[in-house]
Amino acid sequence: MKIFHGLSTIFLTLLVSTMNVEGRYLFHKNQNKGSLSSTDVGNDMNSVSSCVFDVKNYGAIGNGSADDTPAFVAAWKAACAVESATLLVPFGFTFMITSTLFSGPCKPGLVFQVDGILTPAVGPDNWPKKDSRRQWLVFFELDNMSLTGTGTIDGNGQQWWDLPCKPHQGSGGKTFPGPCDSPTLIRFFMSSNLRLSGLRIQNSPMFHVKFDGCEGVMIDKVFISSPKLSPNTDGIHIQNTKSVGIYNSTIGNGDDCISIGPGCVNVDIDGVICGPSHGISIGSLGVRNSQACVSNITVRNVVIRDSDNGVRIKTWQGGAGSVTGIAFENIQMENVRNCAIIDQYYCTNKKCVNQTSAVYVRDISFRNIKGTYDVRSPPIHFACSDSVACANITMSDVELFPFAGELIDDPFCWNAYGVQETLTIPPINCLLDGMPHLASEENVYRCI
Numbered sequence: 001m002k003i004f005h006g007l008s009t010i011f012l013t014l015l016v017s018t019m020n021v022e023g024r025y026l027f028h029k030n031q032n033k034g035s036l037s038s039t040d041v042g043n044d045m046n047s048v049s050s051c052v053f054d055v056k057n058y059g060a061i062g063n064g065s066a067d068d069t070p071a072f073v074a075a076w077k078a079a080c081a082v083e084s085a086t087l088l089v090p091f092g093f094t095f096m097i098t099s100t101l102f103s104g105p106c107k108p109g110l111v112f113q114v115d116g117i118l119t120p121a122v123g124p125d126n127w128p129k130k131d132s133r134r135q136w137l138v139f140f141e142l143d144n145m146s147l148t149g150t151g152t153i154d155g156n157g158q159q160w161w162d163l164p165c166k167p168h169q170g171s172g173g174k175t176f177p178g179p180c181d182s183p184t185l186i187r188f189f190m191s192s193n194l195r196l197s198g199l200r201i202q203n204s205p206m207f208h209v210k211f212d213g214c215e216g217v218m219i220d221k222v223f224i225s226s227p228k229l230s231p232n233t234d235g236i237h238i239q240n241t242k243s244v245g246i247y248n249s250t251i252g253n254g255d256d257c258i259s260i261g262p263g264c265v266n267v268d269i270d271g272v273i274c275g276p277s278h279g280i281s282i283g284s285l286g287v288r289n290s291q292a293c294v295s296n297i298t299v300r301n302v303v304i305r306d307s308d309n310g311v312r313i314k315t316w317q318g319g320a321g322s323v324t325g326i327a328f329e330n331i332q333m334e335n336v337r338n339c340a341i342i343d344q345y346y347c348t349n350k351k352c353v354n355q356t357s358a359v360y361v362r363d364i365s366f367r368n369i370k371g372t373y374d375v376r377s378p379p380i381h382f383a384c385s386d387s388v389a390c391a392n393i394t395m396s397d398v399e400l401f402p403f404a405g406e407l408i409d410d411p412f413c414w415n416a417y418g419v420q421e422t423l424t425i426p427p428i429n430c431l432l433d434g435m436p437h438l439a440s441e442e443n444v445y446r447c448i
Contacts, residue, residue: 053079054088055095062093062116069097076102084109089151091115099131099183104142104191112139114149114199120183123159133181139188146195147186153201155185157230160205161254166231182206182232192216202226207234208253217244223251228276228306230254235277238264247271256281257304262292262321269299279309279336282326284346286319286359293321293447298329305334312338313364314346317385318355322445326364333371335403339379340366342390342416358385360445364418365394372403380411380428388445389436393418399425 053075056062060071072087072095079085085107089095094117102112120136121127136155139145165180185204188194193216200223201208208224211217217238224235235251238244239261248271251257257274260267260282274280280299285292292315304310311328333339344358361384373379379400384390393416401407413430420428 051082051085052088053085054090056090060095062095064094064096066096067098068095069100072097072100079110080104080106083107086111086113089114089116089118089149091151094119096121098128099136101138101140103140106142108144111146111148114151114153117152117154119154119156122156124163133183135187136183137186139191142191144193145191148195148197149199151199153185153199155202155204157203157205157226157233161230184210187212188214197221204233206232207237209236211238211241214241215243217241219246220248222249224253226253228254234259237261238267242266252276260294260297262294264294265296267297270301273303275305275307277307279304279307279312281309281312281314282323283314284316285323286316286321289318291321292319292359294323296325298327300329303332303334304336307336308338309341310336310339312341312343313361314343315359316346317352318357319359320357320445321447322360322362324363328365328369329367331369333369333373333400335372335374337374337377338381339373339400340369341381343383344385345383356387358388360388362391366398368397370399373400375402375405375408378408378410378412379426382413382416384415386415389415389417391417391436393431394421395424395428396421401425
């Protein structure tokens with residue numbers, strides 16, 4: 001994996017307004033409101049051209065088979081050292097590069113603009129042995145950086161999905177022995193004030209885009225796709241990341257459209273079309289008795305279609321911490337199994353044992369959730385911990401009808417406390433009144 005270094009500053013100004021659990025996060029670019037004279041325009045054009053670092057000018061071939069990594073190395077190093085620079089991946093070419101770490105800090109206003117096609121080598125057999133098999137493009141320790149363009153980032157994932165270890169290879173979801181590491185296509189790590197926009201990102205061997213340890217993330221107008229049966233190909237995964245906006249994007253894949261892991265606070269999702277997929281998930285959380293803290297998540301104005309799940313919270317037994325302040329609003333379901341699900345017994349195999357501790361799930365609202373469900377599963381499923389009940393679930397304007405077949409009028413609830421503000425379809429009469437008594441000390445569930 002190659003490493004590049006530079007110096008840092010500011011391109012995108014992020015204003016975060018946290019008023020309540022349904023707060024919005026506003027992302028603004030600095031704008032020059034002054035007018036330009038003809039001389040200014042000429043100077044500005046010269047400045048722009050001098051700040052564009054085209055990888056072709058650094059030796060990239062762009063024929064889809066030559067290794068263009070050295071050219072990207074050189075272009076990144078040059079662009080990183082110049083204020084308001086653009087590293088350009090031009091239209092009309094396909095560039096193949098190996099696993100690469102683009103490291104900061106860099107000068108202010110750095111843009112990584114992909115207008116052509118950017119791709120790794122095809123399959124695990126062609127992956128350089130010296131390179132990490134866990135990640136391909138990594139952006140590390142950057143501030144105020146943008147990944148954008150009109151082009152495509154294609155992960156050539158098919159041969160990775162066909163590894164014997166992947167869950168769809170054996171009957172009944174069984175797997176076979178063998179190496180299983182597969183690269184996340186794009187990873188942002190320990191970075192802040194990031195913008196991802198405009199791109200088509202497809203066919204990742206594993207997660208398409210991952211944000212880990214970041215703060216101040218704006219995602220807008222991206223198109224993410226991989227086949228419905230491609231395993232573990234989450235569209236956007238965030239963990240230990242704060243102040244995130246995901247807007248006006250279309251995601252279809254073989255796993256979660258968007259997955260929100262532990263350590264995430266202040267996430268706003270609006271205007272997303274999701275499916276086919278496994279829906280939009282918070283979790284899984286609390287694996288291997290870990291603490292997980294997630295709060296202030298809003299999912300609104302979303303369409304979920306042809307998916308195994310709709311909106312979901314999933315936690316392992318034995319965890320600690322809490323999931324609180326979650327709002328699902330104005331969501332259209334189209335042929336979705338498990339439209340609304342809380343699962344505190346999440347387990348990926350049959351060897352999980354019962355445990356008394358659990359992540360505390362509370363202050364969850366489902367408002368204006370309408371559409372059709374797949375009758376193979378009840379549309380609403382709230383399976384809460386025996387010892388740590390779910391608290392303060394609110395249901396309002398929920399109307400779900402079968403996509404085909406007869407109405408299932410028995411939503412499942414277990415140890416779930418909450419209220420119906422309006423009559424729902426199907427009727428949700430299984431919620432318990434009041435607030436639960438916690439069997440353990442309150443501080444077990446406290447997140448700092």
